[in-house]
Amino acid sequence: MLEDCLENIAQWEPVVGAFTAMNVDAARQAADAATARWRAGQPKSAIDGMVVGVKDMIDTGDLPTGMGSPLYDGYTPRFDAASVQGLREAGAVILGKTVTTEFASSQPRSTRNPWDPARTPGGSSSGSAAAVGTGMLCGALGTQVVGSISRPAGYCGAYGYKPTPGGINRGGSLDFLSQSVTDTIAATLGDAWVMARAIVERVGGDPGMPGITGPLTPPAAQRPLRLALIRTAGWPSLQPAAQASLETALETLCFHGITILTRETCPALAAVEAATVEARVQTLIINAWKWRWPLGSYVATDHSNVSASSRDRHIHSNTLTQNDYSVALARRAAARATLATLLQECDALVSITAAGGAPVGLEKTGDPIFVVPGSYLGVPGVALPVLEADGLPLGLQLLGAPGADAALSGHAAFVDDLLRI
Template identity: 35%
Template sequence: MPADTALADVAASLRSGETRPTPYVESLRTRSEDIEPEIHALLEEPDRWGRLQREAGALEACFDDPAARPPLYGVPVGVKDIFHVDGFPTRAGSDLPSEALTGSEAAAVRALRNAGALVLGKTVTTEFAYFEPGPTRNPHDTDHTPGGSSSGSAAAVAAGLCPLALGSQTIGSVIRPAAFCGVVGLKPTYGRIPIDGVLPVAPSVDHVGCFTRDVAGARLAASVLYDHWRPDSTIEAPVLGVPEGPYLEQADDEGLEGFENHVERLERAGYDVRRVDLLGDVEAVNDRHDRLVAVETALSHSELFDEYGEHYAEATAALIREGHAVGVGELCAARTGRGALREEVERTMDEEGLDVWICPGAPGPAPEGIDDTGDPVMNLPWTHCGLPAVALPASTTEGGLPLGLQCVSRFGSDERLLSWAEEIAEALAGVDGPSV
């Protein structure tokens, strides 16, 4: 089985016994030795492959009967280094001592392990999941950023180092790197994947998410990661909405040109696409979210920053100092604004008969250089109001960089959104049109 096989196919092959976990781990080792020195998606681990072979062998010994094998039996998973994982230090891309960042294993990691997954290792994150980048490079062009803050997780899946990786999103840290790296990114409805055991940034808007190579893999991962997953076999074609106005105008020329091409392809495939004014006050939304993140980051890091402030990168330290200046009234208004924006978005969907918003996954392709992870403005409003979002690989630029399409739906409609996203992805790939 090729190392870059998609998650659902990997899981099926491992469960059936067509592929055994130990040789599959060995195939990933070979791929990693070829690719990882250029990508830098994983944190170093002295005996990674020996450990994984021991864990894979133990798993094989426990599950002789294929019928008893759990859904992610033998699947290696990358884990963003703000998740606590038993047996691994947490550094969060920072210079703080790991003993200052200890905690119980993340609920999402426990869920994956209970489903038979193996932890490939920790993946690179920007410092404390903010903007100070690590060494990770975009697998499509190593002169470009993979995005952030879940840079290592997105790059690891894109490079075929693992078929599934965990990330988090507080502004745009799942959808944007997925778009830049040409993979599927899932940001759930706020709260549907537990955030327990993950270093907080801004708890009011922190989301656990994941990366896979296709939507079928995202659905499989979601069925394990969500506390209450409700399988959905929806096949009616969704009505798609394009949020016209200042929000969409934040994309750059190349991003907008690519997005309009995606819209045209979906219309040719038979989708009903409606252009609707939305987020005319996006600058105010952006400002409100940024202030909310600043003050909640300051609160989350209060004790750590007091003791280790000199170890923080300047960008993170500046965010925390900004948060100290935000008053209680402004914090309350920012939190209240999340619900008001959600009501506005969903009311517009009801009035216009929309099922899914489609928009660029990022302002354009991945910027050159790795000192900047790109702008999250195309993701920010949806994170602010906690709506589920999926990034789909949609096209590539003339230079070979991916452009992603972002699909967003109503609060709590994750199962239906993923069903629709799978068909939208097929339509974008020219497989067929929507079901009717």
């Protein structure tokens, strides 16, 4: 499997630029050890030998960690982050670090979309999604605070799984935002699940949270009875081809007996949609306040190596107060409270990951307006690359109940089986 990945790297990496660092020798050693364990009938876990990459926001003891910023040039951590330790203990083969936007935020780096190098791969988990989408990796770690998994997974044709916040231990990742969560991207939905569970069984969740629970194998496909079609604030920008692909998918689901709820027939869904209209605005406030640190230290230490967009965020953060943060958190909590009623009436929410296929241009990573509600609501989500628009892949996203990640994964497996191209 590693040699297959390396062949794909030889073919794709010069075009795509998904990696910031790689350690092929160490990976070969780890892969050989995994092979020996399987032959002996003693694999460490279901992902023993899986070839994975790590978003360059997450510390790796044997590889540089650059945070997408020249401020971290030459920085190699002494120790693995929690998620990386979990992967290693499970026997995974850590091949390299994958490109992130600056600080997993909005400023893109060099990665290109494998379906069309003139287009963005999405962000912030750009390299992870592009590497998995091309088979350069079987799976990769990412992080999402706004739309950093679901969007690039959709754009690159990979499966993304965003756990309930706190579901995967973030220790050792530069990740201090309340909506942010460590996620998995993989070539199949089951792989994304198994990878996450293998980590969490070993290193748990965030402080005070046990982490995601459920089987160590992919949850069995489970037919959802009702899915709520959440039309986010970005809906008017939905492009015709994307809309057509989504409608075809929903018709297929209907044909197989799944009821699609809409705001017209479901007041609880209308309430959630109304409460998430401001998801992006409130998320920006919540994130900007928390960014006072470390942006204040970054700017004080080496202003010239902070991007213009991060400097703007620093200025924004300095206009905010503790109380602004409290008010924004209260609004978010109120939005989350609207979910409880809706989730009594449906098995999951369904939507699309972006307005269309990845846009042309590398200076932006695409609009996250379709995926920010899932982050704002603090729910688990999956992105299934089962839609397409103008010949480009696009994701169907499913959002579940907080903590019910395994149930979501089971329902998503059923939907994926029906829609997989």
